[in-house]
Structure formats: structure tokens, C-alpha cells
Amino acid sequence: MFFQQLVNGVTLGATYALIALGYTMVYGIIQLINFAHGEVYMIGAFVGLIMVAVYKVNFFIALLAAMAVCIPLAVLIERVAYRPLRNSTRLAPLISALGVSIFLQTLVTLIKGDPNPLGFPHVIQDTVYALGPVKFSLIQVVILIVASLLMVFLEITVKYTKIGKAMRATSEDYETANLMGINVNHVVSFTFAAGAALAAAGGVLVGMYFNSINPFMGVTVGLKSFCAAVVGGIGSIPGAMLGGLLLGIAEVFGVAAGFDTYKEAISFGLLIIILLFRPTGLLGHPIQRKV
Amino acid sequence: MLLAVENLHVSYGGIRALKGISFEVEEGKIVALIGANGAGKSTTLRTICGLVRAQSGRIEYKGTVVNKVPPYKIVGMGISMVPEGRRVFTRLTVLENLEMGAYSRGSSQEAKESLANVFKRFPRLQERKSQLAGTLSGGEQQMLAMGRALMSRPQLLLMDEPSMGLAPMLVEEIFSIIREINNSGTTILLVEQNAHMALSVAGSAYVLETGEIALSGPAAEMADNPEVRKCYLGE
Ligand SMILES: Nc1ncnc2c1ncn2[C@@H]1O[C@H](COP(=O)(O)OP(=O)(O)O)[C@@H](O)[C@H]1O
Numbered sequence: 001m002f003f004q005q006l007v008n009g010v011t012l013g014a015t016y017a018l019i020a021l022g023y024t025m026v027y028g029i030i031q032l033i034n035f036a037h038g039e040v041y042m043i044g045a046f047v048g049l050i051m052v053a054v055y056k057v058n059f060f061i062a063l064l065a066a067m068a069v070c071i072p073l074a075v076l077i078e079r080v081a082y083r084p085l086r087n088s089t090r091l092a093p094l095i096s097a098l099g100v101s102i103f104l105q106t107l108v109t110l111i112k113g114d115p116n117p118l119g120f121p122h123v124i125q126d127t128v129y130a131l132g133p134v135k136f137s138l139i140q141v142v143i144l145i146v147a148s149l150l151m152v153f154l155e156i157t158v159k160y161t162k163i164g165k166a167m168r169a170t171s172e173d174y175e176t177a178n179l180m181g182i183n184v185n186h187v188v189s190f191t192f193a194a195g196a197a198l199a200a201a202g203g204v205l206v207g208m209y210f211n212s213i214n215p216f217m218g219v220t221v222g223l224k225s226f227c228a229a230v231v232g233g234i235g236s237i238p239g240a241m242l243g244g245l246l247l248g249i250a251e252v253f254g255v256a257a258g259f260d261t262y263k264e265a266i267s268f269g270l271l272i273i274i275l276l277f278r279p280t281g282l283l284g285h286p287i288q289r290k291v
Numbered sequence: 292m293l294l295a296v297e298n299l300h301v302s303y304g305g306i307r308a309l310k311g312i313s314f315e316v317e318e319g320k321i322v323a324l325i326g327a328n329g330a331g332k333s334t335t336l337r338t339i340c341g342l343v344r345a346q347s348g349r350i351e352y353k354g355t356v357v358n359k360v361p362p363y364k365i366v367g368m369g370i371s372m373v374p375e376g377r378r379v380f381t382r383l384t385v386l387e388n389l390e391m392g393a394y395s396r397g398s399s400q401e402a403k404e405s406l407a408n409v410f411k412r413f414p415r416l417q418e419r420k421s422q423l424a425g426t427l428s429g430g431e432q433q434m435l436a437m438g439r440a441l442m443s444r445p446q447l448l449l450m451d452e453p454s455m456g457l458a459p460m461l462v463e464e465i466f467s468i469i470r471e472i473n474n475s476g477t478t479i480l481l482v483e484q485n486a487h488m489a490l491s492v493a494g495s496a497y498v499l500e501t502g503e504i505a506l507s508g509p510a511a512e513m514a515d516n517p518e519v520r521k522c523y524l525g526e
């Protein structure tokens with residue numbers, strides 16, 4: 001029972017982690033809470049659904065298609081809604097992000113015709129593997145593998161590639177990064193692109209897992225993933241991964257313990273408790289004042 | 292002239308930080324810009340780098356006006372900065388910091404050569420290349436900031452208070468390195484509050500007072516100037 005819940009929790013947590021990474025990376029670079037990130041995730045889910053239901057492609061093609069749509073979308077959002085506000089008060093891009101978020105929810109509702117949920121075709125068989133008393137469905141295995149691969153890929157990119165190093169430099173000291181000859185706008189675009197790719201994958205995976213998607217699915221999941229990013233320490237990539245897993249596990253155990261009605265409150269409760277003890281999150285960097 | 296600054300005005304909101312300063316940096320020289328805290332020294336260097344925009348006036352580098360060039364393009368033109376307070380990337384390793392310094396250089400072969408040169412000049416950086424820059428001592432961080440700036444092989448090196456917060460022995464070391472860097476052909480614009488050391492390495496000097504050039508001349512003359520001795524050399 002315990003291990004079964006753990007498996008379910010880790011699976012859910014892996015999807016939160018995928019989305020949390022986008023919040024944390026963007027925050028790390030431009031100190032913006034990108035409220036429209038949840039909608040990028042939602043659109044990823046819809047693109048995945050369309051590919052699978054209309055074009056009858058397999059799961060991997062659907063995943064790639066969702067990324068291919070969400071990457072330019074996120075880059076465009078930054079270009080149009082955030083970049084022009086880079087030098088204004090901190091509140092302005094935040095409000096702009098909320099605007100983009102509402103715009104995208106409404107746009108998808110309009111195109112779809114109604115706000116009701118849609119089911120996801122069974123592209124992955126309902127096979128169940130048993131490891132002793134613990135059962136893994138094939139879809140859980142797929143989620144865990146895809147999420148792990150994407151996170152390893154991200155980690156390698158950030159750690160070893162030129163753009164990844166530039167990302168870390170920019171997130172620590174924007175101005176000095178400029179002095180190095182780093183075109184910070186490219187780094188910002190790249191960061192949005194990377195976050196969007198992960199969120200798009202998250203959208204397709206969650207859509208398949210819960211077999212239901214709707215134009216407002218990005219709101220709750222977005223908020224919870226943002227909590228995960230803060231729990232892990234906003235700006236910290238390993239922190240977002242850890243925070244996502246913790247929140248997923250806490251939620252599944254909370255529901256199993258009978259707190260079903262309070263499901264959504266668990267993430268926020270955990271957030272408050274952790275921030276009380278560690279204001280910068282579990283793996284967050286101590287607060288630095290940038291001059 | 293390698294660098295010519297003419298009638299430069301810079302404001303932060305209502306605060307007038309530079310009120311029409313003019314000065315020149317001749318190729319191959321060390322030029323010192325000295326002055327008290329808040330005089331506008333850092334503002335001058337930051338404006339040359341494009342981090343701060345001039346209100347009016349011109350900055351000419353190798354005959355080109357660079358006032359409107361974005362900061363990330365400045366280093367590619369041959370101007371490199373050692374910022375005030377070192378500003379190393381503390382969460383990157385020493386080696387990664389140096390790689391960032393060569394970001395604007397296209398070829399990895401050039402970057403390799405630059406790295407070898409920097410390691411030759413700062414052997415301690417080589418010993419600590421895999422360490423996070425945040426774990427270095429103040430003096431080592433200053434060397435890293437200097438090494439990082441040299442990675443782009445600048446023709447003009449801007450240094451903002453390289454001796455700040457360092458023990459006297461380290462200050463000596465840093466200044467002898469500054470001399471060496473200059474001897475190997477790099478022009479230096481050196482900003483210092485430590486006027487004594489700055490005047491000892493510089494060929495010419497300017498004194499900045501609340502956003503205006505108060506005095507200028509050959510460094511040796513300046514060091515003998517009674518006013519300078521009184522206000523900046525603590526006599
Ligand atoms: N970012 C800023 N915003 C507002 N005022 C500033 C800023 N930076 C510097 N100043 C002001 O400009 C003047 C010159 O500062 P600065 O160039 O840093 O002097 P210095 O480097 O000689 O100590 C000071 O009065 C300082 O308070």
C-alpha cells in the first residue's frame with residue numbers, strides 16, 4: 001500500500017516537476033512569475049490530443065508536436081508580453097502574464113466551442129506490471145521515463161553547453177553576463193523555449209494519465225507546480241525537481257489518508273510549512289541583493 | 292586616441308552623476324581616474340560599456356562612436372571590464388567563469404590560447420579551476436575577474452577599483468599584474484580610490500570630483516600636486 005502510493009505520488013510529482021522547471025528557470029533569469037506557463041502546458045495537452053485523435057500519430061510524435069507548438073508560443077509570449085516591460089515596475093510584467101494566461105484560456109475555449117473536458121484516446125495500452133504487491137501501469141512507466149530523460153537532458157544542457165552556462169551566468173548576474181558578450185535576450189528566449197518544451201511534454205503526459213483535458217487545466221496545475229518551484233527554492237533547477245516530487249507524493253498520500261476534499265490545499269499547506277522553516281526553499285540560494 | 296570621451300553627461304533619474312566630462316586614453320598607456328566615493332568613476336566606466344546610457348556627449352573608441360552600442364557588443368569590439376566588487380559568477384566554477392570571459396570569441400582555438408595565457412599569468416586560478424568561484428578568497432576572486440576580462444583579449448581594459456577590500460600585500464600583487472598586463476600591450480583605464488597606487492602605475496591621470504574633471508595631467512605631476520596630496524594621498 002505504502003509503496004503503491006509512493007509510485008503514484010512519484011508519477012504525479014514527475015509531471016509537477018516538469019512544469020515547475022519552467023517557472024523556476026524563467027524566474028531565475030528575469031525574476032518574473034510567468035503566470036502564462038500553465039496555459040502553455042494546457043496548449044501542449046490540446047496539441048497532443050489533436051495529434052493523437054485527428055492525425056492518429058503515435059505518442060512520441062504527439063509529444064514532439066506539442067513541443068514544436070509550445071516552444072515558439074512561449075518565445076512569442078515573452079517577446080510580445082514581457083520584453084517590452086523589462087525596464088518597467090516589477091508589477092507590470094506580472095499583470096501582463098495574468099492577461100496572457102486569461103487570453104489563452106479564453107482562446108482555447110472559443111476554438112473548442114465550450115469549456116467542457118475532453119477525454120484522451122488510449123494511445124498507450126492499459127498494461128499493468130506487478131513488482132511484488134506494487135503495480136505500475138504502462139503509462140506510469142512512460143511518464144517516469146520521459147520525465148527523467150527530459151530532466152537529464154535539461155541538466156546536461158544547463159551544465160555543459162555554452163548556452164546553458166550562459167543561462168547560469170545570466171541568472172546569477174544579468175549585468176555582468178552582458179559584459180561577457182552574452183546577448184541576454186537570446187538567453188531569455190532560450191529559457192522560455194526550454195521551459196515550454198518541458199511543459200508541453202507535461203501536458204501530453206498528464207492528459208493521457210488522467211484521461212481528461214480542458215482549457216482551464218493549467219490554472220490549478222500551474223499554481224501547484226509554481227508551489228513546487230518555490231518549495232524547492234525558486235531559481236534552483238534541482239529544487240524544482242525535488243519540489244515537484246515532494247508535492248506529488250504529499251498529494252497522493254494526503255488523498256489516500258482521506259483528505260480527498262482538501263487535495264488542492266495540500267500543496268499550499270506544504271508550501272507554507274516549508275517556507276516557515278526555510279524562506280528560500282529547500283535548495284534555494286540565500287537571498288542576494290543584486291546591485 | 293584609442294578612447295576619447297567628450298562632454299559626457301549621465302543622470303540617474305534626477306541625480307546628475309556626470310556633468311560633462313572629457314578625457315582621453317592613449318593607446319598602450321595606463322590612465323588613472325581617481326576620486327572620492329560617489330564622484331562618478333564607476334558611472335564613467337559603466338557608460339563606456341553601454342550598461343548606462345549617456346544623456347549627451349560622445350564616447351569614441353578607435354574612431355567609432357559607441358554611445359548606442361548594446362553592452363553585449365562592446366566586448367566584441369575589444370573593450371573588456373573588471374567590474375567594481377569583482378562580480379565573479381559565484382555559482383560557476385573558475386573555469387566556467389573564464390569561459391564566459393571568452394563568450395564573444397568565436398573559435399575555441401582562440402579561447403584555448405587565451406586560457407593558457409591567463410593560467411600562465413594566474414597559476415592559482417589553474418590550481419582552483421574546478422572550484423566554485425564563490426569559494427575563492429577576495430584576492431583570488433579579483434584575479435579571476437581580471438583573468439575573465441583578459442579572456443576576450445581586449446585592447447582596452449577597464450578596471451573599477453581592483454584593490455578594493457584587499458590586504459596591502461595583495462594590493463601590491465594586483466598592481467604589479469596590472470603593470471604586466473599593460474606591458475604586454477593592453478591599454479588600461481584604471482579607476483581607483485587608492486590614488487597612491489594608481490598614480491604609481493599610471494602614465495596620466497584625471498581627478499573626478501562630483502561628476503566633473505577637477506584636475507588632469509601626467510601621473511607623476513599629479514602625485515606632486517599639493518591639492519592632490521592633500522585630498523587624495525592623505526597628507
Ligand atoms: N543606479 C544608480 N541609481 C541612482 N544613483 C546612482 C546609481 N549609481 C550611482 N548613482 C549615483 O551617482 C553618483 C556617482 O556614483 P558612482 O559612479 O558609483 O561613483 P564612484 O564610482 O565614483 O564611487 C553617486 O551620487 C551615486 O549615488
Ligand SMILES: [Mg+2]
Nearest residue numbers: 332333334375
Ligand atoms: Mg565606484
